[in-house]
Amino acid sequence: MPGNFLELYNMIKLDLPHPDDDAIKHSAKLSALIRNRIEANAGWIDFSEFMLLALYEPDLGYYSAGLQKFGESGDFITAPELSPLFAQTLANPIATTLSVMNSAFVVEFGAGSGVLAANLLLQLEALGALPEKYLIIELSAELQQRQSQTIMQMASHLHERVLWLQKLPEQPISAVVIANEVLDAMPATRFVKRNGKFFPLGVMFEDNGFVLRAGEQDAQLQQRLANIEQETDVSWCDGYTSEINLNIAPWLQSVAAMLHEGSVYLIDYGYPRTEFYLPERAMGTLMCYYRHRSFDDPLRYPGLQDITAFVDFTAVAEAAVEAGLDVEGFTSQANFLLDCGLPDLLQQKLGDNERSNLIWIQQMKSLTLPSEMGERFKVMLLTKNIHLALPGFGLQDMRYRL
Numbered sequence: 174m175p176g177n178f179l180e181l182y183n184m185i186k187l188d189l190p191h192p193d194d195d196a197i198k199h200s201a202k203l204s205a206l207i208r209n210r211i212e213a214n215a216g217w218i219d220f221s222e223f224m225l226l227a228l229y230e231p232d233l234g235y236y237s238a239g240l241q242k243f244g245e246s247g248d249f250i251t252a253p254e255l256s257p258l259f260a261q262t263l264a265n266p267i268a269t270t271l272s273v274m275n276s277a278f279v280v281e282f283g284a285g286s287g288v289l290a291a292n293l294l295l296q297l298e299a300l301g302a303l304p305e306k307y308l309i310i311e312l313s314a315e316l317q318q319r320q321s322q323t324i325m326q327m328a329s330h331l332h333e334r335v336l337w338l339q340k341l342p343e344q345p346i347s348a349v350v351i352a353n354e355v356l357d358a359m360p361a362t363r364f365v366k367r368n369g370k371f372f373p374l375g376v377m378f379e380d381n382g383f384v385l386r387a388g389e390q391d392a393q394l395q396q397r398l399a400n401i402e403q404e405t406d407v408s409w410c411d412g413y414t415s416e417i418n419l420n421i422a423p424w425l426q427s428v429a430a431m432l433h434e435g436s437v438y439l440i441d442y443g444y445p446r447t448e449f450y451l452p453e454r455a456m457g458t459l460m461c462y463y464r465h466r467s468f469d470d471p472l473r474y475p476g477l478q479d480i481t482a483f484v485d486f487t488a489v490a491e492a493a494v495e496a497g498l499d500v501e502g503f504t505s506q507a508n509f510l511l512d513c514g515l516p517d518l519l520q521q522k523l524g525d526n527e528r529s530n531l532i533w534i535q536q537m538k539s540l541t542l543p544s545e546m547g548e549r550f551k552v553m554l555l556t557k558n559i560h561l562a563l564p565g566f567g568l569q570d571m572r573y574r575l
């Protein structure tokens with residue numbers, strides 16, 4: 174049951190399904206741990222630390238515990254879960270890239286249920302372009318197990334090609350790297366503007382619950398945000414709240430260091446910087462998901478709900494260049510898939526069975542329509558030491574907007 178009247182009111186207002194007793198007990202354990210962490214840190218932790226604990230604390234965090242998460246019975250549905258057409262289309266540029274490199278790998282970060290890995294491997298096999306090994310870097314031990322089961326069920330003969338790594342290979346490798354909906358799940362720093370200054374937002378424990386509170390000013394954060402405000406040529410209102418992700422740049426540095434040559438596909442919901450920090454987006458982009466409902470209270474039931482923030486793709490491109498990668502293309506998911514051969518693939522699927530045809534067509538619509546995943550999701554291609562004409566950005570390349 175919700176803990177107090179306000180919580181009950183919010184539940185009714187948002188029409189959120191109630192977690193069951195076990196889920197509530199689970200969340201209470203994680204809340205106790207977060208509370209201890211707050212007390213050990215003089216009563217306040219940065220929001221990014223709260224998000225890290227809520228999502229990734231071993232055995233308790235949202236991605237680390239055994240919750241359903243993906244698919245219809247979970248909290249959200251991602252493109253590879255929605256349709257095999259996604260993986261099968263993505264396989265086309267990946268196969269081309271693998272074919273020009275010796276002993277090349279595919280490296281997937283945050284492989285979710287493992288369905289993208291299974292479908293990609295099957296399609297790469299059909300194209301005669303299997304990688305040397307398919308490496309998965311996954312923070313959650315529970316998800317690693319689930320991925321292994323999925324690959325065993327869907328592509329058992331290819332299971333031995335898959336390796337789960339605890340850390341990135343130390344010797345540089347030739348590889349195609351994929352991260353679908355991973356950047357949005359990296360802990361984000363939140364901030365608020367007050368009287369012309371920027372303050373980090375963090376979490377405290379007050380009156381029997383978690384609350385968001387501004388922390389002390391941080392000179393580096395102040396400088397970075399003042400630069401962004403100046404660069405985007407806007408003046409954010411007093412109280413303007415948003416996010417900046419300080420984890421993406423070091424992650425890209427490590428990805429670039431891992432690559433001798435290859436490419437990186439980053440697929441996620443996000444905007445170029447000028448759109449990310451629109452003056453009217455005054456509450457930021459942070460979203461929470463629970464049983465296919467989205468809402469904006471990340472402090473409720475830690476561990477039971479997904480917490481995500483949109484991606485500032487200008488920041489990603491800047492960090493990529495800093496890390497020695499080339500930004501080869503940036504477009505919407507719809508234009509990327511259409512240019513990579515989705516229409517031909519769909520054509521091959523259609524046959525005499527009307528019902529099956531309708532399902533395929535519906536899947537293509539969900540992946541590409543602007544009102545569904547087509548526009549909100551973007552694809553950015555980064556490369557290192559390879560120069561190839563790759564499909565994906567022929568219909569529209571939006572690098573000029575970064």
Ligand SMILES: C[S@@+](CC[C@H](N)C(=O)[O-])C[C@H]1O[C@@H](n2cnc3c(N)ncnc32)[C@H](O)[C@@H]1O
Pocket residue numbers: 236243251252253254282283284285286289310311312313316352353354355358359424
């Ligand atoms: C929203 S899920 C997406 C899962 C899957 N890629 C899909 O599209 O269905 C986010 C995934 O990113 C993983 N993740 C987040 N940060 C990561 C990191 N730094 N390295 C590897 N995986 C990460 C999470 O554990 C989780 O599996």
